[in-house]
Amino acid sequence: MNIVVCIKQVPDTNEVKIDPKTNTLIREGVPSIINPDDKSALEEALVLKDSIGAHITVISMGPPQAEKVLREALSMGADEAILITDRAFAGADTLATSNALAGAIRKLDYDIIFAGRQAIDGDTAQVGPEIAEHLDIPQVTYVEKVELMGNELKVRRALEDGYEVITVKTPVLLTAIKELNVPRYMNIKNIYTAFQKEVKIWTANDIDVDKALLGLAGSPTKVRKSATKEAKGLGELINKPAKEAAEYAAHKLKELHII
Amino acid sequence: MNYALTKEQEFVKQMVREFALNEVKPIAAEIDQTERFPMENVEKMARYNMMGIPFPVELGGAGGDNLSYVIAVEELSKVCGTTGVILSAHTSLCAGVVYSFGTPAQKEKYLIPLAKGEKLGAFGLTEPNAGTDAAGQQTTAHIEGDHYVINGSKIFITNGGVADTFIVFAMTDKTKGTRGISAFIVEKEFKGFSIGKLEDKLGIRASSTAELIFEDCIVPKENLIGQEGRGFGIAMKTLDGGRIGIAAQALGIAEGAFDEAIKYMSDRKQFNKPLSAFQGLQWMVAEMEVKIEAAKQLVYKAAWCKDQGLSYSVEAARAKLFASEVAMEVTTKAVQIFGGYGYTKDYPVERMMRDAKITEIYEGTSQVQKMVIAASVLK
Numbered sequence: 128m129n130i131v132v133c134i135k136q137v138p139d140t141n142e143v144k145i146d147p148k149t150n151t152l153i154r155e156g157v158p159s160i161i162n163p164d165d166k167s168a169l170e171e172a173l174v175l176k177d178s179i180g181a182h183i184t185v186i187s188m189g190p191p192q193a194e195k196v197l198r199e200a201l202s203m204g205a206d207e208a209i210l211i212t213d214r215a216f217a218g219a220d221t222l223a224t225s226n227a228l229a230g231a232i233r234k235l236d237y238d239i240i241f242a243g244r245q246a247i248d249g250d251t252a253q254v255g256p257e258i259a260e261h262l263d264i265p266q267v268t269y270v271e272k273v274e275l276m277g278n279e280l281k282v283r284r285a286l287e288d289g290y291e292v293i294t295v296k297t298p299v300l301l302t303a304i305k306e307l308n309v310p311r312y313m314n315i316k317n318i319y320t321a322f323q324k325e326v327k328i329w330t331a332n333d334i335d336v337d338k339a340l341l342g343l344a345g346s347p348t349k350v351r352k353s354a355t356k357e358a359k360g361l362g363e364l365i366n367k368p369a370k371e372a373a374e375y376a377a378h379k380l381k382e383l384h385i386i
Numbered sequence: 387m388n389y390a391l392t393k394e395q396e397f398v399k400q401m402v403r404e405f406a407l408n409e410v411k412p413i414a415a416e417i418d419q420t421e422r423f424p425m426e427n428v429e430k431m432a433r434y435n436m437m438g439i440p441f442p443v444e445l446g447g448a449g450g451d452n453l454s455y456v457i458a459v460e461e462l463s464k465v466c467g468t469t470g471v472i473l474s475a476h477t478s479l480c481a482g483v484v485y486s487f488g489t490p491a492q493k494e495k496y497l498i499p500l501a502k503g504e505k506l507g508a509f510g511l512t513e514p515n516a517g518t519d520a521a522g523q524q525t526t527a528h529i530e531g532d533h534y535v536i537n538g539s540k541i542f543i544t545n546g547g548v549a550d551t552f553i554v555f556a557m558t559d560k561t562k563g564t565r566g567i568s569a570f571i572v573e574k575e576f577k578g579f580s581i582g583k584l585e586d587k588l589g590i591r592a593s594s595t596a597e598l599i600f601e602d603c604i605v606p607k608e609n610l611i612g613q614e615g616r617g618f619g620i621a622m623k624t625l626d627g628g629r630i631g632i633a634a635q636a637l638g639i640a641e642g643a644f645d646e647a648i649k650y651m652s653d654r655k656q657f658n659k660p661l662s663a664f665q666g667l668q669w670m671v672a673e674m675e676v677k678i679e680a681a682k683q684l685v686y687k688a689a690w691c692k693d694q695g696l697s698y699s700v701e702a703a704r705a706k707l708f709a710s711e712v713a714m715e716v717t718t719k720a721v722q723i724f725g726g727y728g729y730t731k732d733y734p735v736e737r738m739m740r741d742a743k744i745t746e747i748y749e750g751t752s753q754v755q756k757m758v759i760a761a762s763v764l765k
Contacts, residue, residue: 202397313401315458316435316448318394 128181130172131232133242133255134165134200136193140247161196164243168303170310171273172241173204179275182206184235188216188227194326201321202313208326215331218343221249225257226345230336231329232262238297239280244269244304252302259300266300267293271307391453398439398454402461405434406469414466417592418737423548424592427469432503437476441485445493446501452627456634456689463638464645467741468592470638474631475544475593476500479749480507483553483624484571487611496551496571508549509628510540510572510598511621518754520555520621521564525600527556532607534558534570536600539582544748546596547581550574554598555621558614567617571609578603589740626699627692628749633685633705636713636745640678643720643738647671650724650733667723674716681709700762707755710745717742 139160144153161169172183185200187193188211197208211231219227232240240262242255252268259266271290272283284291285304331341339345363379365372380386391399409427417424431437439455441447448454455477463470481500484492499505516522525538536556543552552572559566572579582597612620648671651662661667688701717739721728728735746752 198393199397202401312405312434313397314434315398315401315439315450315454316443318397318401319449321397322394 128175128179128238129236130175130181130183131235131237131240132165132169132172132183132185132200132205133228133240133258134169134185134187134196135162135243135246136160136187136189136196137162137246137248159192159195161199162243162246162248163305164245164303166243166310167305167307168241168243168301169200169203169205170308171270171301171303172239173311174308175239175273175275176204184209184237186211186228186231186235188212188219188224188231197326198321199313201324201326202318203311204314204317208324209329210326211329211334213330213332215338215342218346219341220346220348221251221253221257222347223341223343223345225254225261226336226340227331227334228254229258229261230334232258233335234333238299240264240298240300242300242302244302255300255302262298262300264298264300265295266302267295268302269304270301271304273301273307391457394450395454395457398450399457399461401434402436402458403464405430405436406462406465410462410469411465414468415731415734415737417466417468419591419731421586421591423594424469424472425548428472428503428506431473435503436473437503437506438481438501439477441481441497441501445485446498448501451689452630452692453686453689456630456685459631459634460638460641460685463635464642466592467635467639467738467744468590470635471544471590471593471632471744472506474628474635475509476507476549478628478631479509479544479624480549480551480553482627483509483569483611483620486623486627487569487620488571489608491608492571492611500551505550506545506548507551507553508543508545509624510543510546510552510554512540512542513538514541518751521567521618523555523557523567525554525556526560527558527568527570527605529558529607534605534607534610536570536572536578536603536605538600540598541583542585542748543596543598545594546598547584547594549594552598553611553624554600555617556600558617562615564618565615567621568614569611569617569620570605571611572600572603572605576603576605587744589737589742589744591740625749626702629702629706629755630685630688630692630698632745632749633681633688633702633709636706636709636742637678637681637685639738639742639745640674640681640709640713640716643717643735643742644674644678646733646735646738647674647720647723661723670719670723674719677712678716681705681712684708700759703750703755703758706745706750707752707759710742710752713742713745714739 136159138157142157146153175181183205184207185205186209194210201208245252256266267282267284269285270282271285274281280295282293435448438447439450440452443449459470459474484497500507527534527536554570554572555567557566558568578601580599582599585595652660654661684705688698688705691698691701720735721739724735727733
């Protein structure tokens with residue numbers, strides 16, 4: 128079985144601190160990690176590899192530094208790693224990103240493509256499903272359980288208030304949520320072999336995609352304006368019985384001519 | 387000169403830190419209180435090839451280096467000194483002996499399962515009357531046909547109550563003093579071997595510190611390590627390596643207490659200011675920080691020397707002497723910063739202070755390290 132896992136390097140938001148003076152994120156010194164949902168996707172691929180044997184290729188689009196998370200994936204047990212990196216990809220939104228990734232995956236053999244549901248730095252949950260659309264294969268999103276049954280997969284898909292059980296044939300793309308599993312740590316023995324392996328570098332010329340669909344040119348999303356939310360004052364805590372508190376609050380609002 | 391860790395060492399640090407925070411830290415206080423040996427974590431460490439970091443892959447190890455191993459002990463010890471010493475005693479004092487001095491057959495039979503973590507190792511040198519004076523061994527071994535017969539006992543043996551494989555020292559010729567000591571590999575199932583008293587200790591309370599008893603214990607001839615009479619040299623060389631592990635444990639304990647103290651100082655307010663705003667405490671923090679950094683340089687250098695194939699006996703003695711004393715000082719100051727809370731079991735610093743003390747004692751007391759260092763200077 129051939130499995131492709133899409134991973135993204137993201138800043139560890141647990142480590143991000145806010146500058147109290149400017150109220151902006153302090154990005155300096157924040158470690159980069161494998162996006163948590165992507166790590167669950169990789170873990171599920173590794174579980175399949177452990178049980179029936181599989182060749183796992185991890186793929187990431189990003190700057191050259193993203194090699195680190197690919198080496199981390201190799202240290203967890205993936206077999207092969209590909210980094211899609213090129214200035215031509217700069218400024219890509221989810222559509223351009225998915226076009227680049229789908230273009231790369233087309234060159235690979237795959238039965239299952241795993242992706243994380245969404246990245247903690249963008250929260251769009253769009254790239255996985257878009258890749259499936261470009262490749263014209265079925266997709267199951269929000270996957271919380273995977274069972275292999277012959278040539279089919281029985282997949283449980285989380286809903287807000289329940290779940291769906293879906294049977295799909297391969298090739299298929301699944302997006303993982305963190306409830307799917309508990310990802311393993313890197314294995315110390317694999318760490319040493321991970322650095323002996325080659326992380327393949329593919330540029331825009333190595334994938335078969337119209338350049339107009341890549342990077343800023345291929346991105347319909349435009350950020351018009353971004354702003355930092357202003358910090359509010361501490362406020363006043365009203366510690367009175369409900370009725371009195373309501374009266375007090377109404378009085379205050381009147382005082383400020385709000386009501 | 388290159389002060390940077392390799393990418394592999396950086397990954398080992400990251401992996402063991404995550405492992406320590408998720409698997410070890412949550413149970414550290416409980417196992418300290420109940421003196422429960424954390425076998426479930428030893429099994430997990432084995433799964434991640436942590437029990438044989440510096441040994442070659444073909445001998446069951448992870449194919450790493452000594453500095454990576456030292457980093458692993460350090461990271462574990464930041465949250466639990468007990469777990470740090472379990473790994474250190476197993477790797478340096480048992481698996482390391484078979485790796486450095488064992489025959490190919492001994493490596494095949496004993497090192498591979500030790501390095502894979504399928505078996506746990508321990509080292510039996512200390513006796514009631516042979517502590518720092520290790521030459522005063524009273525345990526004896528004599529040959530009878532195709533086997534040796536060992537009689538005597540060992541005390542204070544780390545991992546003793548739970549290990550499968552033991553490196554044991556015994557007198558094969560009492561007339562020759564240190565040249566009459568030999569080293570053997572003993573399996574816990576060997577006839578005539580048993581576990582005696584388990585120690586109730588001040589710190590590292592979940593590590594199993596046991597007495598080993600040999601009553602006409604039968605050990606096959608092929609389990610002699612090296613030659614008869616070479617045991618003392620094997621013990622001393624092994625302790626040189628072991629000291630780097632203990633120095634790393636001490637360093638980790640100091641760093642763990644320091645991290646706790648820093649966190650507490652920004653949370654705790656007195657006189658409407660966080661503790662971190664008081665200069666008296668800031669100076670204390672600066673002194674702690676510098677000493678930790680200096681200890682780290684000594685510990686990493688000793689491991690680096692071992693990896694480079696350079697002599698590391700004095701380097702290991704310096705690292706252990708300094709790091710263990712830093713551990714004691716930093717943990718004591720951490721308790722001071724926490725004030726009354728630090729003296730209670732609501733916070734981990736009192737445990738760290740108790741764990742730190744042993745690092746000045748075992749695998750050669752601070753005084754022994756000074757003997758080693760002074761002898762090298764005054765030769």
